[in-house]
Amino acid sequence: xxxxxxxxxxxxxxxxxxxxxxxxxxxxxxxxxxxxxxxxxxxxxxxxxxxxxxxxxxxxxxxxxxxxxxxxxxxxxxxxxxxxxxxxxxxxxxxxxxxxxxxxxxxxxxxxxxxxxxxxxxxxxxxxxx
Numbered sequence: 001x002x003x004x005x006x007x008x009x010x011x012x013x014x015x016x017x018x019x020x021x022x023x024x025x026x027x028x029x030x031x032x033x034x035x036x037x038x039x040x041x042x043x044x045x046x047x048x049x050x051x052x053x054x055x056x057x058x059x060x061x062x063x064x065x066x067x068x069x070x071x072x073x074x075x076x077x078x079x080x081x082x083x084x085x086x087x088x089x090x091x092x093x094x095x096x097x098x099x100x101x102x103x104x105x106x107x108x109x110x111x112x113x114x115x116x117x118x119x120x121x122x123x124x125x126x127x128x129x130x
């Protein structure tokens with residue numbers, strides 16, 4: 001969660017730490033690191049991180065990172081993202097569910113916004129009300 005927080009706060013002085021997290025043995029940590037880098041405006045390693053993702057959790061958050069960096073990428077990411085969200089995203093920590101809804105709802109693509117609205121009721125009740 002510390003890596004996520006660094007990205008949300010755009011702490012560019014911590015970029016080195018976030019980059020190191022891309023090599024973590026934990027897939028969720030790598031995925032969150034990719035999204036943190038995207039939120040910091042550091043886009044260079046995102047495509048590689050996504051192509052090397054080892055499971056649906058990492059793939060979901062690297063896809064969100066790519067979508068954050070380039071909202072026009074939704075069309076290419078949509079099918080796999082839908083599959084990955086369906087696997088276990090309903091059981092993610094509420095903060096990670098918020099990340100999913102936040103990135104998707106900010107995307108100008110109406111299908112991305114509809115995907116966020118579709119998942120909101122399955123996530124934390126507090127998020128569904130937001």
